Amino acid sequence: MREVExxxxxxRLGQLLKLSGLVEHGAEAKEVLEEGLVQVNGAxxxxxxxxxxxxxxxxxxxxxxxxxxx
Numbered sequence: 001m002r003e004v005e006x007x008x009x010x011x012r013l014g015q016l017l018k019l020s021g022l023v024e025h026g027a028e029a030k031e032v033l034e035e036g037l038v039q040v041n042g043a044x045x046x047x048x049x050x051x052x053x054x055x056x057x058x059x060x061x062x063x064x065x066x067x068x069x070x
Contacts, residue, residue, distance in 0.1 A: 014048030
């Protein structure tokens with residue numbers, strides 16, 4: 001698992017997928033979410049706008065990232 005640092009207290013899932021490098025662009029984020037390939041804290045998530053906060057864990061394939069704040 002690796003940590004992804006965010007500046008604010010909240011980040012949207014689509015933005016985090018790009019920031020973490022799990023996807024290259026927004027269209028790819030939309031695609032993997034629509035296909036049900038992303039989990040947030042163990043539950044499948046399909047909303048790009050899902051708000052994430054410190055400690056949330058995101059899984060895409062074999063990649064796992066945790067949100068941390070500065």
